[in-house]
Amino acid sequence: MLDLNFVRGNLALVEEKLRARGADPAALLGNFHALDKERRQAITQAETLKARRNELSQQVGQLKKTGQDASALMEETRKLKESLDELDKRAATLDEQMRFSLASIPNLTRDEVPVGRSEEDNVVVKTWGEKRAFDFEPKPHWELGEGLGILDLERAAKLSGARFAVYMGAGARLERALIGFMLDTHTAKHGYTEVLPPFMVNSRSLFGTGQLPKFAEDLFRCSDADAESAAKGEFRDADHWLIPTAEVPVTNLYRDETLDEARLPIALTAYTPCFRAEAGAAGKDTRGIIRQHQFQKVELVKFVKPEESDAEHERLTRDAEEILEALGLPYRRMLLCTGDTGFSSAKTFDLEVWLPGQQLYREISSCSNFEGFQARRANIRYKPAGGKAKSEFVHTLNGSGLAVGRTWLAILENYQQADGSVVVPDALRPYMGGLEIISGQ
16 A cells, blocks of 8 residues: 555656556546545544643633633533544544545556556566477377376366366375475575465455455455455455465564564565466466466565565565576566556566467466555554664565466476376476376376
């Protein structure tokens, strides 16, 4: 969420940044002026009445001390209190409306983020690895998985409907091996602390990271979660939604807390299943396991000082890249344009892995710097050393390290053999019980 004083003092800049995202400033900020003016007037009037109430209280006390009649002033005080109560309620209501209005405004992208409308305008920052030259026609992962008996989409549909998968035998073990390899690398080599968070969160947590209220339709919710209330900005601590990513519970670990500067940076990694309704993805990626309602992911989350967030963003992105490099999977790093940058992000690098069976690159990780946007929504601060300076909002970062299912399918497509078998990358063989080749069930 943006700072109210910043929006008020830099409205032209905010409007320019929103247009760069492809958003309509009038639609998002249309009532900002009127709401802000009414809110400030209510606060000013309340402060004036409080000052008058204090003055009357002193006068009533003086009259009573001298034995004089104070009934007229006491009646004025009573009426003033009624007016003050109404003003306080009005100011509180306007505060909530202003908070909800600010919550609908996306983060402002950094100046170095290229202006563009869609993924077509993203910029290639680097490429890594040589694309393998096949002496046969490479197959897509769904054909390979079915042929090996390690991926069953038909039975998954019988169990749960479209966009679900069942992994069998070596396919299930490969998924588990990837999770273990990623967590071990990030903890032992990159210095992250492993977290196993809940897989359900309340609406206040989803507000903190920016999924609510804007993206409620993309989430799966339990029966105690009220989407209509969330859409109105009414967030609760006692409802439950399935997490779309571990970013949500891990970032909210420190919601409403002030951290000591000495603890920063904090680097956490977590494996979780992720659940997404994919409401806006009808007809997209209907084959294979590219876009699922349930998938596994290893997430990286950092809490850092503002002046260190650029460097920590680069480190986090490199940590994700090193997983791909260790597995020998060709990839490219993309700097997302303004129109393709996520709602809460100020700057995002996407890592896209090469899939020879489909002859294209596909996103396997998004590594984002949210600056203070999520911290302001979730009220996560840090206290600078020395004890005198005021607390400040931390900067939050996160990225996939990596999306496990997409790494799984990238291995199948990049390591396939002419007979339909798949070579297990060297880095994963210790996690696969020494298995070198997946040759079918």
